[in-house]
Amino acid sequence: MTSDDGWTDMADFDAELERLLGGGSPSAEAPAWFGDVAVLVRTARAPARPDELAGEADIVARMVEVRLAALAEAQAEIEAEAEAGPPAADAGASPAITRVNGVNGVNGHAHPNGTDLGRDEHAHNGTSLGRDEHAHNGTKAGGDEHARNGTKAGGDEHARNGSSLGAYAAAGGESDGGSVEDRLRERIAVSDLDEYRAKHGGERYYVAKHAAPLPDEPPHPVARTVGRVIAMKAVAVTTAAIIGVAAAAAATTGIVANVVVPAINDHYRRPVPTSELPDEQKDERDEPGTSGSTRNHSSGIGTQPVVSATDPITGAPLPSSSTTTPTTTSSSLPTDTTTSTTDSTTTTTSEPEPPTTPTTAPADPPPFSP
Amino acid sequence: MIRVPSTEATRELGFPSLLDSAIAGEQKALAEIFRAYQPRLLRYLRAQEPGMAEDLAAEVWLAVARGLGRFKGDEAGFRGWLFTIARHRLIEHRRRNARRRIELLPHDRMDGPIERGVGGDPAWLVLEQLGAQETVEMLVRGLPTDQAEAVLLRILGGFDVTEVARIMGRTPGSVRVMCHRALKRLAAKMSQEALAE
Numbered sequence A: 001m002t003s004d005d006g007w008t009d010m011a012d013f014d015a016e017l018e019r020l021l022g023g024g025s026p027s028a029e030a031p032a033w034f035g036d037v038a039v040l041v042r043t044a045r046a047p048a049r050p051d052e053l054a055g056e057a058d059i060v061a062r063m064v065e066v067r068l069a070a071l072a073e074a075q076a077e078i079e080a081e082a083e084a085g086p087p088a089a090d091a092g093a094s095p096a097i098t099r100v101n102g103v104n105g106v107n108g109h110a111h112p113n114g115t116d117l118g119r120d121e122h123a124h125n126g127t128s129l130g131r132d133e134h135a136h137n138g139t140k141a142g143g144d145e146h147a148r149n150g151t152k153a154g155g156d157e158h159a160r161n162g163s164s165l166g167a168y169a170a171a172g173g174e175s176d177g178g179s180v181e182d183r184l185r186e187r188i189a190v191s192d193l194d195e196y197r198a199k200h201g202g203e204r205y206y207v208a209k210h211a212a213p214l215p216d217e218p219p220h221p222v223a224r225t226v227g228r229v230i231a232m233k234a235v236a237v238t239t240a241a242i243i244g245v246a247a248a249a250a251a252t253t254g255i256v257a258n259v260v261v262p263a264i265n266d267h268y269r270r271p272v273p274t275s276e277l278p279d280e281q282k283d284e285r286d287e288p289g290t291s292g293s294t295r296n297h298s299s300g301i302g303t304q305p306v307v308s309a310t311d312p313i314t315g316a317p318l319p320s321s322s323t324t325t326p327t328t329t330s331s332s333l334p335t336d337t338t339t340s341t342t343d344s345t346t347t348t349t350s351e352p353e354p355p356t357t358p359t360t361a362p363a364d365p366p367p368f369s370p
Numbered sequence B: 001m002i003r004v005p006s007t008e009a010t011r012e013l014g015f016p017s018l019l020d021s022a023i024a025g026e027q028k029a030l031a032e033i034f035r036a037y038q039p040r041l042l043r044y045l046r047a048q049e050p051g052m053a054e055d056l057a058a059e060v061w062l063a064v065a066r067g068l069g070r071f072k073g074d075e076a077g078f079r080g081w082l083f084t085i086a087r088h089r090l091i092e093h094r095r096r097n098a099r100r101r102i103e104l105l106p107h108d109r110m111d112g113p114i115e116r117g118v119g120g121d122p123a124w125l126v127l128e129q130l131g132a133q134e135t136v137e138m139l140v141r142g143l144p145t146d147q148a149e150a151v152l153l154r155i156l157g158g159f160d161v162t163e164v165a166r167i168m169g170r171t172p173g174s175v176r177v178m179c180h181r182a183l184k185r186l187a188a189k190m191s192q193e194a195l196a197e
Helices: A003-021 A032-044 A056-084 A165-171 A180-187 A190-199 A221-268 A279-286 A326-331 A337-342 A344-348 B008-013 B015-023 B027-048 B053-070 B075-097 B122-128 B132-140 B145-155 B161-168 B172-196
Strands: A122-124 A139-141 A151-153
Touching: A003 A032, A003 B172, A032 B132, A032 B172, A056 B027, A056 B053, B015 B027, B015 B053, B015 B075, B027 B053, B027 B075, B027 B132, B027 B145, B053 B075, B075 B161, B132 B145, B145 B161, B145 B172, B161 B172
Parallel strands: A139 A151
Antiparallel strands: none
């Protein structure tokens, strides 16, 4: 069978399989076993037997518990959000228009205690008469977005912890700026309110954002200007302080690196008198070519070489700073094989000439004389 | 297209209304959904994990109840979601136990008519002696796991190739090949058994 035959076979098989799964009989040209499979498939999809639904009561009861728990959790989250949200108007006055076993609207979900008469989304413990989104613990009509713990009608955005005109009035509530209706009448024309009420068939909604209390009086312009100046000065002072601290730190670092550290090094780098040297080193100094020369020895402080305080040529005392670089000093030394073998510091950077008279070379053994 | 046998309430109210009521936690709606889908779900699970099918089915339904509030879709989408959860539970169960499926049939069924072969008139045999579960197991017995799963999802879940591929995380072409091979194998098995008779 070629691959094309295989694909043709599979295409035919798909068509037959779809027919089988649809409950139909195989075509006349189908193999005989297709008929057997069709019977098996139909039987496999037979209605439920009693034993297959044996655990229905228990499982469904647990499902109900889970659903109710999930709904309660969602409700608690909504209430927590509403409590955490900034109060807009009449904080605490939540009308919560509650309808048990709410009515399901068009394409909308009606959760317990809620009614969705709009087109979309959810209504929790309240009524959504608008087109979009949510209405939690309140009523929303004709607008967008959310209405939490309050009522919103015909407007935009959010109404949190607000209340409807009617519901609040029915509850006899008051607000900081007087009754809701009084505040509303201060902001919109009475005719508009009446027209709105007439238009909505007596439904007691109002535009929540117009009923919200005005914000506090802004501060005086002079006080605001003074505050800004003070803030700018504070920023400038802070910036200057930061720059000064950074500069001081840099200067301190430079001083320490250039002054203090060399001074400490010089303090520990002291000349070693000949009398303090071991005997063997004294002998080495006395050897020809090494007399008066600069020799580096470990002084016991780190690996700092100890340099003699006298010039190898003139015999004049050397300043201590001139011996800080042993390589410079050693470059002027005469060739000394002992030096090159005992003091690696002095030979690593210089190219010593081969010794002409290896004074320290072992002497040849005397000729054998029986 | 295959339609899941719905109950009377499902037909009267329609699936969206039933789903909304189930989301709201109404016992009647949840029971209707359970009755509509549990038989095939149980057959699907029994065919793959005979000893744990009931427990896995209960886990699946609880997972459905937990996630029902977030589900958005139609009946086919719900069916696909249900079988996807079932498949994930199966995989988790197999990982937990770290063992492979050894047998498809409980021991008490091994002496049934399946073991005696299905030669002759399968329609008569099925109608007279076999139940739905035995038929399902007969369809997938001896198949590799992936082929058996593809066949089960197509037959019991009522999904097309694309949906099965999505559930199994495969390509539609591979699902076609798996179903093709599975049915070929089934045909060969039935032919051999018929010859043996």
